[in-house]
Amino acid sequence: MQINIDILLAWGAAYKKVAAGEIIFHEGTESSFYYQLVSGKVRWVNINDQGKEFIQTIIEPEECFGEFPLFDDEPFAASAIADEDSVIIRLHRSSFHQLLRENPELHFEFTRLLTQRLRFKFLILKELANHNPEGSISTLLNYFKQTQKNICTKCNRLKLTRQQIADMTGLRVETVIRTMKFMQSKGDLQITKGKVYC
Amino acid sequence: MQINIDILLAWGAAYKKVAAGEIIFHEGTESSFYYQLVSGKVRWVNINDQGKEFIQTIIEPEECFGEFPLFDDEPFAASAIADEDSVIIRLHRSSFHQLLRENPELHFEFTRLLTQRLRFKFLILKELANHNPEGSISTLLNYFKQTQKNICTKCNRLKLTRQQIADMTGLRVETVIRTMKFMQSKGDLQITKGKVYC
DNA sequence: TGAGCAGTATGATTTGAATCATACTATCTT
DNA sequence: AAGATAGTATGATTCAAATCATACTGCTCA
Numbered sequence: 001m002q003i004n005i006d007i008l009l010a011w012g013a014a015y016k017k018v019a020a021g022e023i024i025f026h027e028g029t030e031s032s033f034y035y036q037l038v039s040g041k042v043r044w045v046n047i048n049d050q051g052k053e054f055i056q057t058i059i060e061p062e063e064c065f066g067e068f069p070l071f072d073d074e075p076f077a078a079s080a081i082a083d084e085d086s087v088i089i090r091l092h093r094s095s096f097h098q099l100l101r102e103n104p105e106l107h108f109e110f111t112r113l114l115t116q117r118l119r120f121k122f123l124i125l126k127e128l129a130n131h132n133p134e135g136s137i138s139t140l141l142n143y144f145k146q147t148q149k150n151i152c153t154k155c156n157r158l159k160l161t162r163q164q165i166a167d168m169t170g171l172r173v174e175t176v177i178r179t180m181k182f183m184q185s186k187g188d189l190q191i192t193k194g195k196v197y198c
Numbered sequence: 199m200q201i202n203i204d205i206l207l208a209w210g211a212a213y214k215k216v217a218a219g220e221i222i223f224h225e226g227t228e229s230s231f232y233y234q235l236v237s238g239k240v241r242w243v244n245i246n247d248q249g250k251e252f253i254q255t256i257i258e259p260e261e262c263f264g265e266f267p268l269f270d271d272e273p274f275a276a277s278a279i280a281d282e283d284s285v286i287i288r289l290h291r292s293s294f295h296q297l298l299r300e301n302p303e304l305h306f307e308f309t310r311l312l313t314q315r316l317r318f319k320f321l322i323l324k325e326l327a328n329h330n331p332e333g334s335i336s337t338l339l340n341y342f343k344q345t346q347k348n349i350c351t352k353c354n355r356l357k358l359t360r361q362q363i364a365d366m367t368g369l370r371v372e373t374v375i376r377t378m379k380f381m382q383s384k385g386d387l388q389i390t391k392g393k394v395y396c
Numbered sequence: 397t398g399a400g401c402a403g404t405a406t407g408a409t410t411t412g413a414a415t416c417a418t419a420c421t422a423t424c425t426t
Numbered sequence: 427a428a429g430a431t432a433g434t435a436t437g438a439t440t441c442a443a444a445t446c447a448t449a450c451t452g453c454t455c456a
Contacts, residue, residue: 046324054327056320071306071313077320100306107305108269108298114312115269121319122254122275126244128326129252129368131414133443161403170327172444177405194404194452329444331413359433370414375435392422392434 002036002062003099003106005089011099013091024066024080024088031069031076034096037061040086045167046078055167057117058083058150058160064113070096128170133179136169138188141198151198158196200234200260201297201304203287209297211289222264222278222286229267229274232294235259238284243365244276253365255315256281256348256358262311268294326368331377334367336386339396349396356394 015038018024025031027046042059044066056078059065068077070093091099100107123143127136141158144150150159162180166173180196183189190197213236216222223229225244240257242264254276257263266275268291289297298305321341325334339356342348348357360378364371378394381387388395 046320046327048324048328052328054324056323068313068317071310072317074317077317078324101302104299104302104305107302107309111305111309111312112269114309114316115266118312118316118319119266119270119272119275121316121323122244125254125319125323125326125368126246126252126276128323129244130246130250131368131443162405163403170323170329173403174405174445175443177403178443181405329413360435361433371433372415372435373413375433376413379435 002064003034005038007099008036008089008091011091011095013089013095015087015089018082018086018088020082020084020086022082024082025076027077027079028075031066032093033066033090034064034070034093035066035080035088035090036064038087038089040088041083042080042086042088043083044078044080053167054170055164057120058164058168060149067110067114069093124169133169133171133175134183136171137165137176137179138183140165140168141189145198156197158198200262201232203236205297206234206287206289209289209293211287211293213285213287216280216284216286218280218282218284220280222280223274225275225277226273229264230291231264231288232262232268232291233264233278233286233288234262236285236287238286239281240278240284240286241281242276242278251365252368253362255318256362256366258347265308265312267291322367331367331369331373332381334369335363335374335377336381338363338366339387343396354395356396 013034018040024035024042037059039061041061042065043053043055044057044059046054046056048054057065059080066076066080069075100110120143123139124136127139130136141151144158145156151157152159162176163173165171165180166176169176171179180189180191184191211232216238222233222240235257237259240263241251241253242255242257244252244254246252255263257278264274264278267273298308318341321337322334325337328334339349342356343354349355350357360374361371363369363378364374367374369377378387378389382389
């Protein structure tokens with residue numbers, strides 16, 4: 001879900017450029033803005049004491065992120081880091097709330113987005129709880145296929161690294177590599193020159 | 199978050215009694231209703247092929263559940279099962295949508311609820327991904343404390359069984375029992391006659 | 397075109413949660 | 427009050443993912 005850039009600008013939003021690797025906001029800090037990605041790629045991520053990352057969501061252009069504080073007045077639940085040079089746009093929360101009040105259809109779209117994100121978490125959690133790497137990876141890839149995210153719709157090539165899959169499933173990269181090889185041997189997916197085709 | 203019973207009734211909602219163990223709705227089935235628990239207890243749960251349960255949320259009186267289909271037109275993401283004889287109330291989706299349209303403040307409250315639930319999933323997922331039973335259990339108990347759920351606010355006694363904690367963290371009940379004993383030995387919590395005090 | 401680096405892949409070992417089995421305790425029901 | 431059952435607890439074993447180490451391949455950049 002995205003809010004049309006022209007609408008955001010009309011309500012006072014401002015662009016911001018971020019460099020690859022730059023932290024847009026930190027988990028645990030307060031927020032006063034609505035964030036939307038214009039171009040580039042951002043990962044919405046938790047980092048533990050050992051520096052290990054858990055990627056909650058990979059944000060793509062036109063998608064919003066870091067919206068929790070706007071609705072529950074709590075700090076950020078995860079950090080946002082740019083995977084590549086990116087452009088984001090942000091709107092102050094008071095303007096954002098007013099925008100929703102004056103545009104109920106937009107509010108419904110937003111509610112739909114939160115629901116889709118919550119459903120995704122239900123899906124991933126039930127798989128993680130099964131302690132079955134193949135199930136977790138399979139479920140994640142199926143989700144990407146259905147939502148047309150992170151997979152090339154023309155050639156079905158997975159656009160993510162094994163490490164990113166590992167970071168989204170709580171598994172180790174070695175486990176993801178071996179599990180995907182196994183899935184290839186079963187015919188569940190194809191691997192050519194290291195590239196995965198679902 | 200709850201919608202006042204009188205409002206629900208005024209908009210055409212109807213009560214329904216469910217017996218302990220009764221399945222209110224099944225994962226994967228379609229829905230046309232908004233559900234709210236009036237009395238009793240319900241668990242919102244995924245059940246895998248081996249019959250193992252993953253409890254996504256324990257629903258308490260005045261809380262709604264099964265709301266995803268209302269906003270994203272997809273089937274139920276988990277099943278709802280009554281833990282004890284309960285009373286629920288439900289409103290047809292079209293009336294529910296109209297109720298929100300005519301009451302923007304209610305819609306905002308609902309958005310806040312979804313956000314809180316999403317934040318809880320972010321929290322549990324990042325802990326599960328760390329493969330650290332003590333961290334997962336500790337985080338869950340802290341969450342219950344903060345939200346005053348499942349813990350007696352007068353004596354701090356945990357109202358859930360070890361099995362329920364296991365079902366909410368993806369761990370085995372033996373692991374939860376041993377980990378809680380370990381946490382007791384560290385002074386992180388107290389156990390008296392099998393009862394846990396946080 | 398070649399060097400360097402990111403990403404993929406393989407092998408060996410460790411380890412802790414799962415698994416299986418069984419006993420004990422608290423609670424409920426008659 | 428006693429029997430039955432749910433829940434807690436303990437002990438032993440298994441095993442698959444984590445961990446550690448190292449090699450190979452594809453891609454980027456000069």
